[in-house]
Amino acid sequence: MAPVASPPPFDEWLAGLKAEALTRGIRPEIVEQALQDLQEPHPQILERDRTQAEFTLDLDAYLKRRLTRETVRTAQRMYARHRTLLQKVGKRYGMHPRVIVAVWGLESNFGRFAGVRPTVAALATLAYDPRRASLFRQELFHALEILNRGDIEFERLKGSWAGALGQPQFLPSSYLKFAQDFDEDGRRDIWSSQADVFASVAYYLQQHGWSDGLRWGREVKVPTAARAAVEAVPLRTEGCRAERLMTSALPLDEWRRLGVRTAAGTALPRGKLPASLVPAGSRYFLVYANYHALLDYNCAHSYALSIGLLSDRIK
Numbered sequence: 503m504a505p506v507a508s509p510p511p512f513d514e515w516l517a518g519l520k521a522e523a524l525t526r527g528i529r530p531e532i533v534e535q536a537l538q539d540l541q542e543p544h545p546q547i548l549e550r551d552r553t554q555a556e557f558t559l560d561l562d563a564y565l566k567r568r569l570t571r572e573t574v575r576t577a578q579r580m581y582a583r584h585r586t587l588l589q590k591v592g593k594r595y596g597m598h599p600r601v602i603v604a605v606w607g608l609e610s611n612f613g614r615f616a617g618v619r620p621t622v623a624a625l626a627t628l629a630y631d632p633r634r635a636s637l638f639r640q641e642l643f644h645a646l647e648i649l650n651r652g653d654i655e656f657e658r659l660k661g662s663w664a665g666a667l668g669q670p671q672f673l674p675s676s677y678l679k680f681a682q683d684f685d686e687d688g689r690r691d692i693w694s695s696q697a698d699v700f701a702s703v704a705y706y707l708q709q710h711g712w713s714d715g716l717r718w719g720r721e722v723k724v725p726t727a728a729r730a731a732v733e734a735v736p737l738r739t740e741g742c743r744a745e746r747l748m749t750s751a752l753p754l755d756e757w758r759r760l761g762v763r764t765a766a767g768t769a770l771p772r773g774k775l776p777a778s779l780v781p782a783g784s785r786y787f788l789v790y791a792n793y794h795a796l797l798d799y800n801c802a803h804s805y806a807l808s809i810g811l812l813s814d815r816i817k
Contacts, residue, residue, distance in 0.1 A: 512543065515630055520533050520537055528647065528649075532649050561785065561804050574815045580607065584700070594701070594704075595701065596714035600813040600816040610699075617668070618660055619660060619663055620659070621659045624662070642674075644678055645659065658693065670692050670703050680702055680705050680709060681698070707799070710794070716790055719788055719790055719810055724786050738750055741794075741797075748779065753774040754770055754772065762779070
């Protein structure tokens, strides 16, 4: 593998960034306002980028941290509190309200967190870092486009250390594609409008293939006698990192024939519905097409399984 080229000094890199922003149609006053105070990359952001919990914790530890009793109780309270709005959003976008609440809850702690880091500075740091420079350079230009369109004031453009915005934690490119103005006030406000937040989450999942009426998956058991046959099922060869760690899809009838059982130990339902097996430490999950929409939100099994399991626990 060829070594990654070191970037030029930060001030030179920033000058080139400003020039390119202007060629992309970003107004000069927006470029000046957004980029004038950047002095150097933020080392804390680079440290966070290399220690993401979804990739450093095993599934049991991750679920213990994310799916606490209090989280489940809060999810149930929020589902009840916003039931009318959630039902309206779910009906328009073909999304079960429980899934919307689960994503909202884990992304923003049920609206308590929409991000406090200035987005432009965070994205500039990640764009300057050679590891994923191309991805975050484009996200930085998308953030400037959000400002250019007047969707939000520069002072309010804040999010996570990775540049994710608002309660749904959308990257700027996702904001431009999927953010919704459900309350019809003329702004796609994923920071403070509950209607826009719920609708944006629902629309994102809908556009990534979520099919109403189908579950995301289920926990299953693989008896010892079935392990060899199940482990012989080939892994997927395409998709994100997490998708390549799951098996190819087989009909439920085939998993049943191989000896896979429900978590309660009973026989799987019959049918031709395609399902893939996800080994997760000592646990196993059979997941269906809707699960891929969750992975499109965050390509980590610990994340997608947390969303699915939390949505199942909301009564």
